[in-house]
Amino acid sequence: MKTIKPIPFRLQKSENHGILVQIDITQYFYNKLHYHPEFQITAIIKGDGIFYAGNNMSAFTENDVFIIGSSIPHLLKCSDIFHSDHSPGVKGVSLFFNTNSFGNEFFEKKEMQRLKALLQDAKRVIKVSGEIKKDLLNKIGSTPALQNEKLIITFLEILSLIAQSEKEYLNAEHYNLKLNNNEGERLNKVLDHTFQHYREEITIDQIAKVALLSRSQFSHFFKLHTSKTFIQFVNELRIEKACILLKGRNHTVEQICYEVGFKNVSNFLRHFKRTKGISPSIYRKSWTIIE
Numbered sequence: 001m002k003t004i005k006p007i008p009f010r011l012q013k014s015e016n017h018g019i020l021v022q023i024d025i026t027q028y029f030y031n032k033l034h035y036h037p038e039f040q041i042t043a044i045i046k047g048d049g050i051f052y053a054g055n056n057m058s059a060f061t062e063n064d065v066f067i068i069g070s071s072i073p074h075l076l077k078c079s080d081i082f083h084s085d086h087s088p089g090v091k092g093v094s095l096f097f098n099t100n101s102f103g104n105e106f107f108e109k110k111e112m113q114r115l116k117a118l119l120q121d122a123k124r125v126i127k128v129s130g131e132i133k134k135d136l137l138n139k140i141g142s143t144p145a146l147q148n149e150k151l152i153i154t155f156l157e158i159l160s161l162i163a164q165s166e167k168e169y170l171n172a173e174h175y176n177l178k179l180n181n182n183e184g185e186r187l188n189k190v191l192d193h194t195f196q197h198y199r200e201e202i203t204i205d206q207i208a209k210v211a212l213l214s215r216s217q218f219s220h221f222f223k224l225h226t227s228k229t230f231i232q233f234v235n236e237l238r239i240e241k242a243c244i245l246l247k248g249r250n251h252t253v254e255q256i257c258y259e260v261g262f263k264n265v266s267n268f269l270r271h272f273k274r275t276k277g278i279s280p281s282i283y284r285k286s287w288t289i290i291e
Helices: 110-124 133-145 148-164 181-197 204-211 215-226 230-246 253-259 265-276 280-290
Strands: 019-026 039-046 049-053 056-060 065-068 074-078 090-097 126-129 166-169
Touching: 019 133, 019 148, 039 133, 049 065, 049 230, 056 230, 065 110, 065 133, 090 133, 090 148, 110 126, 110 148, 110 166, 126 133, 133 148, 181 204, 181 215, 181 230, 204 215, 204 230, 215 230, 230 253, 230 265, 230 280, 253 265, 253 280, 265 280
Parallel strands: none
Antiparallel strands: 019 090, 039 065, 039 090, 049 056, 049 074, 065 126, 126 166
16 A cells, blocks of 8 residues: 655745745646645635645635744545546645745734734634625736746735735634644544545544554544544534535535435434534525625
C-alpha cells in the first residue's frame, strides 16, 4: 500500500515577495492532508466537495471562501464526478502569506489589531458568509493580474473584508494539535478510506485495521485528533455530502438520504437536524433564497 503522509508543503515563494498567488485549474483539488506555515485564503471558483481542516469539515461549492491558519492540516476532497473521466474540472485562487510577510512588527501596529485578531481566529479555520462575499470574491479573483503595491493594497482590502464579514468557524477552538509523521500517515489513511467508502457501512473493526491499530487504540486515536467518535464523523460526513446534493434539484430528500449512506429517512432527518439545526427541506429553500 502506498504511504500517505500529511505533507509539510514548501511553497515556491520568493523571499523578496510577501504574498504568493496560486491559481489551480485541474481535474480536482489536492486531496491529501497537508500543512504549511503560511496562512491561506482560498476562493473556490469552480468545484464542490468536502473541505476538511483542523478537526472538522464543511461542504464546499463554488463561490466559497476559506481562511486557514498557519500549520493547520487540511484537504479538499472533491465530489466523485471530479475523480472520473467526465470531470468538469475545478478552479480556485489562493493567497499564501506569513505574519511577517511585511516585517515582523507589521501586524503589531495599533491600526492592524483587527486584522491581527482575524489571523488569530484563523486557527479555528473560517468560512466566509454573508453579503460581503461577492466583493471579496471579486477582489480575490483580481489578484493573479496584480503586481507590486497594487497586490499588497488589494490583499489588505481582502483581509479587511474578511474581518468585516459574517463567519462560520469550522473548529470550536483554536487548533493547536501537532501531528508527527506516524500519526499523520495514520490519519490520512483513515480519512482517505472514509471519504471513499462513506456510503457503505464501515465498522470500527474495519477502520481500525486500516489504521493498523486495535479497536480501543483506534477509538482513542481518532477521538484525540478529531474530537469526535468515528461514527459521529461518518454521519457528519454524510450530512455534508447531503448538503451538496440539496443545493441542486436533481434528487429528492429521500433519494439523497440513501445516496449518502443512511439506511432510513427518519434517521437521516434526525441527524441532519442535529448537525445543521434545520430540516433538509428548509436547508434547500434557504440555499435557493441565498442564490
